[in-house]
Amino acid sequence: MSQEDILAGLAAIVNEVAGIPAESVAMDKSFVDDLDVDSLSMVEVVMACEDKFGVTIPDSEVKNLNTVGDAVNYILANK
Amino acid sequence: MSRTVVVTGLGATTPLGGNVATTWEALLAAKSGIGLLTDPQFEQSPVRIAAVVKEDPENILEKHEARRMDRSQQLALIAAREAWADAGSPELDPTRLGVAVATGVGGVISLMEQYDILRERGAARVSPMTVPMLMPNGPAAVVGLEFGSQAGVHTPVSACASGAEAIGYGAEMIRSGRADVVICGGTEGCIHPLTIAAFAAMRALSTRHDDPATASRPFDKDRDGFVMAEGAAIVVLESEEFAKARGAKIYATYGGQGLAADAHHIAQPEPEGRGVIAAMNRALIDADLTTKDIVHINAHSTSTPAGDVAEAKAIRKVMGSDADHAAVTAVKGAAGHLLGGAGSLAAIASILALRDRVVPQVTNLVTLDPAVDIDVVIGKPRQLPATGQIAALSNSFGFGGHDVVLAFKSYS
Numbered sequence: 001m002s003q004e005d006i007l008a009g010l011a012a013i014v015n016e017v018a019g020i021p022a023e024s025v026a027m028d029k030s031f032v033d034d035l036d037v038d039s040l041s042m043v044e045v046v047m048a049c050e051d052k053f054g055v056t057i058p059d060s061e062v063k064n065l066n067t068v069g070d071a072v073n074y075i076l077a078n079k
Numbered sequence: 080m081s082r083t084v085v086v087t088g089l090g091a092t093t094p095l096g097g098n099v100a101t102t103w104e105a106l107l108a109a110k111s112g113i114g115l116l117t118d119p120q121f122e123q124s125p126v127r128i129a130a131v132v133k134e135d136p137e138n139i140l141e142k143h144e145a146r147r148m149d150r151s152q153q154l155a156l157i158a159a160r161e162a163w164a165d166a167g168s169p170e171l172d173p174t175r176l177g178v179a180v181a182t183g184v185g186g187v188i189s190l191m192e193q194y195d196i197l198r199e200r201g202a203a204r205v206s207p208m209t210v211p212m213l214m215p216n217g218p219a220a221v222v223g224l225e226f227g228s229q230a231g232v233h234t235p236v237s238a239c240a241s242g243a244e245a246i247g248y249g250a251e252m253i254r255s256g257r258a259d260v261v262i263c264g265g266t267e268g269c270i271h272p273l274t275i276a277a278f279a280a281m282r283a284l285s286t287r288h289d290d291p292a293t294a295s296r297p298f299d300k301d302r303d304g305f306v307m308a309e310g311a312a313i314v315v316l317e318s319e320e321f322a323k324a325r326g327a328k329i330y331a332t333y334g335g336q337g338l339a340a341d342a343h344h345i346a347q348p349e350p351e352g353r354g355v356i357a358a359m360n361r362a363l364i365d366a367d368l369t370t371k372d373i374v375h376i377n378a379h380s381t382s383t384p385a386g387d388v389a390e391a392k393a394i395r396k397v398m399g400s401d402a403d404h405a406a407v408t409a410v411k412g413a414a415g416h417l418l419g420g421a422g423s424l425a426a427i428a429s430i431l432a433l434r435d436r437v438v439p440q441v442t443n444l445v446t447l448d449p450a451v452d453i454d455v456v457i458g459k460p461r462q463l464p465a466t467g468q469i470a471a472l473s474n475s476f477g478f479g480g481h482d483v484v485l486a487f488k489s490y491s
Contacts, residue, residue: 016143017143019142019143019144040207040208040211047204
């Protein structure tokens with residue numbers, strides 16, 4: 001699975017969870033500051049990513065996932 | 080002297096219609112919103128009769144909005160948006176805007192869904208929205224957030240009297256000077272195999288499976304229990320002064336409330352209607368009305384054998400010979416029993432009856448129970464006096480012995 005595939009999958013999840021248009025979910029966007037994903041929605045995004053990409057994202061890692069790029073790269077490295 | 084409170088906005092989503100206009104029209108036309116539950120999850124249910132909302136909230140709200148809310152919250156928000164727009168979206172200092180939105184049981188469907196997830200997939204898959212979705216104050220909180228209320232957001236809980244108690248609570252916020260405008264009412268969205276099984280275990284539900292549309296029959300001699308329904312009914316109340324200053328349209332005056340408790344049994348009505356009588360008398364006093372002023376009573380009457388007769392006796396006792404000219408109706412024949420939303424739906428029907436000077440008949444009432452010695456509206460709507468001030472009472476009672484009576488007056 002390529003970086004583009006993961007980004008597209010993550011964008012679909014963020015759209016589903018937070019109602020953000022998928023095209024706004026770009027690598028440099030901050031979940032909190034740019035996409036208005038609050039801490040509860042972030043938990044939902046993480047759960048959905050774990051199901052969709054078959055990764056485990058521990059809470060200790062979630063706090064490092066500030067941008068969409070952080071999340072995509074984490075999934076790419078750990079799937 | 081406490082401030083006069085008026086009704087300036089109405090909103091509802093019910094088994095009869097997706098808004099107030101269609102719901103009121105269906106009530107006047109004696110249409111039934113009741114049917115059979117066809118979802119496979121109810122296949123084994125001892126009762127499959129219910130009244131589901133006419134417009135599914137999932138089709139109205141944005142998907143991401145809906146997924147963060149329990150069904151009871153979705154319905155409350157839809158009704159609150161209608162009521163707020165109907166009131167003309169008043170502009171005011173948010174510290175002067177209050178919310179009092181009730182539910183009888185809270186987010187039961189969300190709770191059960193998450194319990195299923197816990198059992199099937201483990202704790203790590205339980206939604207972080209579970210608590211906000213199951214908490215009984217959730218609908219009030221959702222409405223409060225939507226409109227930015229800072230005067231206070233409240234949730235009176237008194238089972239099937241909750242929606243009425245919320246209106247009384249909201250009115251007191253205005254009377255006491257805590258708020259100028261309050262969004263208040265009740266909601267319920269808890270039709271689930273568990274709640275059906277639970278009410279069925281109490282032998283409280285109608286089992287008229289061969290003719291579900293007529294299963295809810297307030298005051299009818301052949302009634303055999305109530306029908307579970309879902310929906311929300313919300314009103315906007317404001318101080319008369321504030322409403323007049325902004326040129327708002329006014330539906331009616333909120334007269335007052337009467338509260339009492341039966342002190343009798345956790346679920347059975349007190350057979351002589353002791354608490355009902357006290358609540359009705361207190362509402363008359365609070366609203367500065369006498370029984371002669373009351374031309375209409377919206378009865379709680381749920382279509383249960385015991386409850387309807389006890390209420391009718393109480394009405395006769397309070398009203399005396401004035402009961403002969405007080406047109407009594409009950410909305411549950413058409414809409415089923417909205418539980419936490421029932422009291423506010425009855426209030427909206429009472430308010431519209433005063434405005435339009437007409438009382439809907441009781442849907443499905445064919446043969447009046449001979450034990451019911453009051454003036455129940457049967458067969459067709461009843462016109463109320465065309466001129467002069469008229470007043471109505473709206474009764475709501477809840478398991479636990481809660482008695483809540485609201486009084487409204489025509490506005491001129």
